[in-house]
Amino acid sequence: MEMEMGNSGLAVEKHVQYILSVEKRKDDFVSVVMEHLRLNGAYWGLTTLDLLGKIHAVDVDEVVSWIMACQHESGGFGGNIGHDPHILYTLSAVQVLALFDKIHILDIDKVTNYITKLQNEDGSFSGDMWGEVDTRFSYIAICCLSLLHRLDSINVEKAVDYIVSCKNMDGGFGCTPGGESHAGQIFCCVGALAITGSLDKVDKDLLGWWLCERQVKSGGLNGRPEKLPDVCYSWWVLSSLIMIDRVHWIDKEKLIKFILDCQDTENGGISDRPDDAVDVFHTYFGVAGLSLLEYPGVKPIDPAYALPTDVVNRIFFNG
Amino acid sequence: MHGRPRKPEKPENAAASAAKAEKLRLLQSQFLSNHHNRIYTKEALEANAKLLEINPEYYTAWNYRKLAVQHYVAEAGSDPQAIKSVYDEELRVVEAALRQNFKSYGAWHHRKWVLSMGHSSLDQELRLLDKLQQLDSRNFHAWNYRRFLAELLNRSVEDELMHTEDMIGINFSNYSAWHNRSMLLCKQLKENDTGLTSKDVLSNEYELVQNAIFTDPDDQSGWFYHLWLIDQTMKAKPPILTSSWPSNGSELIISRKQCQGKCPLYEYRGLNIDLKEFPVVLYFNQAVSGVRSSTVTVKSFNVTWKPLSPSNSLASEIWVAYLNLAGEECHFEGPITVEFCIGQSQGILSSSGSPYGKPLRVAFTVTKEPIRVQDVEGHNPEMVSWEDPNFCADEVDSGVLNSDVSFIKERKENKESTISEWQKDTISKEIAGFRDLLSIKDYKIGKLTLARLLMADDALSFPYGNRSVHSAEVLELLKDLTKSDPTHSRYYEEHISLVLLQQLTSSEEMLRRHLFYFKGANTSSFHKPLCLRLNNLSLSRLGLFNKLLGVQMLDLSNNELQSIEGLEAMQLLSCLNLSKNKLGSFTALEPLRHLKSLKVLNISDNEIGSHSIDTRRYLFSSPLSHNEAVVWDPDVVPSDAASPTNYWEAFMLFKSLKLTQLDTIGNAVDDGRFRSFLVKIMPSLLFLDGQKLV
C-alpha cells in the first residue's frame, strides 16, 4: 500500500475542490449540456465528498430545498427544476436525502406511489409515463423502495422473474430480454437481485469469469469484451464482483494504479482514461471504485445501494 | 463524457465554445417555457428539434415532442396524409439526433414510440439500421432495435441467424453478433420447429466458434460462446441422485447419553445428533426443483423437503428433510428401517427441464444402543483440542467409511443409461481440436478450454463418482495458467482446489489418508470419533461434498478459504476447525446457519473484522437483502456500543447456533466487549477461546 500513498496517491484535496467548483459552475458548454441531469450530478458529487470525509463542506439546507423543488405532484423527481419527472432522478433524490439523513422529510407514500405505478404487468419497470422499459429501472425502483422501507408495495417476485428473463449465455444481463450483457446493466440486475435476496439466481462462477476478464493489460476494466477500459467500469464491474464474492479474481493493485493514473493531479477530478478531460461522473466512479478496493482514507461504500456503508447500516439496522 | 482530451482550450476555441453554450442555454430555457405553457407551434417545434440535434439526451424535450404529436394527430382528425407527415417529421428528428449521438437512449425510444403507432415502413427501418450497424457493429442500442424490428416483421429465426453469420463473416470479433446468435439458437431449440436435434445444431456451432477462436485466440469474442456450447452439451443429461445420507444399506447405531441440559441428546457414533431432527440428505448431480413429499416418499414419515440453499430458492443440488425418530411412531426397541423412494412420480426437474431419470429406492436402519451407566455418570464435557497428537491414523474399515463418511462406491449398473454417445464424441472432438491449437502456441484460452473439456469428459464418464482420468493433466494446465496469467491466478487456484478435492475423494485409498481417529476428548465414549483432516492443502474453494455427507468432525485449518460455501451439505457436522484461513467476515459463515448439529467451532486466526468491504454481505440472509429480520434483544447488545450496527452480523449468525465451544482469537474483532456479547447470545457456550466459562 505504500506505493499508492506516495506521490501518485489519491489527490483528495484537489478532488474536493474540483467537485465544489463544478457545483457552482453553470455557464460552460458541458454544464449546459448536463443541465437536465443535475440531480444525478448532485448524487455523484455529494457521495464522492462523503466518501472523502468532506460532506460538511456543503450547505445541507440549500441542497435539500433545491432537491425538493425538483419534485412533481406525481411524487417523482425531475433531473432539475422544471424538468419532467423520471425514475432515474427519483433515486438520486432519495439517495442524496439518505446521505444527509433527511429521508423523513419526504412524503414517502407519494414517492412510493410514483414508483409502484411504473411497474408493468410482466414485472418490468418503465422509466416514466412514456413507457421505456429497462432493467436499469427495475434496479432503481427496487433500490429506492428498499431505502424507503416500502419494497412490499410492488410485486417483487415478478420483478425478479423479469430480471432473470434478461440473463444471457455469458451469465450477464441485458436491458431487456435478448439484450447483450454490459457491465452497467449487470450491476443493475445483480444489485436488484442482491437487495431482494435473490442472488441464487445468478450463476456466480460464470458471471464472475466474464467480469474478471474485463480487466485489460493496463489494469483498467472495460464494460464489454474487446472494448476500451474506462474508470466508470471500476464501479460497475467491481460492485458486481463484490456482491457475488468474486472480486479476488482480478488484480486489485493494478486497478488501483489505473484509477490513480486517470486523476488530474493539477486541477482535480478523474477522467475515463489517462489524460482525458475529467468530469463529476468519472470522479465519483473512480473514488467509489477505490473505496471498493479498500483504498486507505476512503470511506467504505455499499456495493448494492451505492451509498456509504454507514449510511446504509443506519437505515437498516438502527430502525 | 468520454474520450475528450484533457488539454486546456485554446483562447479562440474558448470564445466559440462560450457562444455555443450560450446558444444552447437559450434554446433550453426557451424550450422549457414552451413546454410549461403547452405551446406547440411550428416555431416551437423547430426550436425543439434544433435543441435535440445538439443535445439528444435532453429527455424532457422528447417528452414534449410526444405531447406535440398527440396534439397534432388529434387536430389532423382522419386525414391520413396529415398524420403521416407528423410522424415522418419525428423520424427525421430522431435520425438527426442519432447522427449526433448514436447512443442516445431518448432518441432510440422516441423512434420505437413512433413505430408503435404504426407509422413507418419496417423494411425501410431495417435498411436504415443495416447502414447504422455498418458504422458501429457493436452498438447495443442498434442490436436491441434490430431484435425489436425482427419481432415486428416476424422475421424467421433462420433469417436472423443468417444475419449474425454475415456479421461474424465480416469480422468474427463481434461479441454482439455471437450473443445474438445464442439468443436465436435458444429460441430455435425451444420452438424446435426446424426438425434439428440439439446435437446437429451444436456441432455446427462448435465448428463456427472454433474457427473464430483459432483465427485469433486472444480475441475474447468467441470465448464465452464456446463455454456456453460446452454447457449446452453437458446440460442435455438428466438429473440423477449421486449420493445420500444415510446411504442405501447403511446400519446406523445411535448411543443415547445424558447431556448438560435437560433435553436428551443422542449420539451417533460418539458425536451428537438430535433424534427429533434426524437429517436425510439428497445430493443431485445438478440443481433440481420439485423435490417434495410426493416425489420423494419416505415410508411412514411425514416429511418436508427443503433446498439447502438461500431461503427463497426453488432449485438446489442438495435437499434435506428432518425426521422425528424420537416420535410416537418410533418405539425404538429394535432397529427401525427407514425407506425412501425417489422419482416414482414425476415432478423432479433440472433447470433445463429434464425430468429425473430412473426411480431409486434407498433404505437404511437405525438402532438405538442402550444407555450405559458410565456414560451418564462420567459425562463431563471436555474441551476439544485440535492439536496433532490428538489424532491417530488407525486403519478405518470400509463399513465405517460408508456409514460415517458416507463414502459410496460407484454404482456401475446405472452408468450407461445416462451417457449419450454423441455427447462423449462431441467433447472428444473438441479436446482433439484444442490439443492441436496448443501444439502451435501456449494460448491462455486454449489451456483453459482444454482443462474444461477434460473435466467435462470425466463428468460424462463417471456420472456417479468423483473419479477422474484427466485430473493430473488438468492440474498441470491450471498451474501453468496461474503463472502465465497472474492477473486471474486466484480464479485458476480455485479450480485447482476443486480438482484436488476430486482426487481426494476419488477412491477409498485416497480418502483414508485424510481420516484420523480423534482421541482428544470424551475418550470414555465407546466409539472414537472419526475426523476428516483436510488441513494444510492450500484449499481456496470447497466442493464435491457428495462423498462426505456423513462427516461429523472436519479439520480445514491452514488453508486459503475465504468462503465455505457448500459446507451446508454436511448436515451431521458437529466439530469444525476453520482456523488459519482467510475468512473476512462473520457473513462468510452463513452455511453454518444450516448445520443444526454444530457444537464446536474454531475460527481463530482469520481476517474477520479487518476488511472495510465485506464481499459476503449480500450472500448472508439479513434485512439488507430482505430475507431475514434482525430481532434485537436489547439485553445482549453491549450498552457501551455506539450502535447495534457494529454487531449485526455476529448477532444474526451466532443466535442461530447452539455452540458449546468457540475459538475466535486472532481476528480483528476480538476484544473483551465482543467476548461478553458472545456469551450473552449463546447461553449454550461452555468454552470460549480456550477458557471454561463459569
Ligand SMILES: [Zn+2]
Ligand atoms: Zn466511462
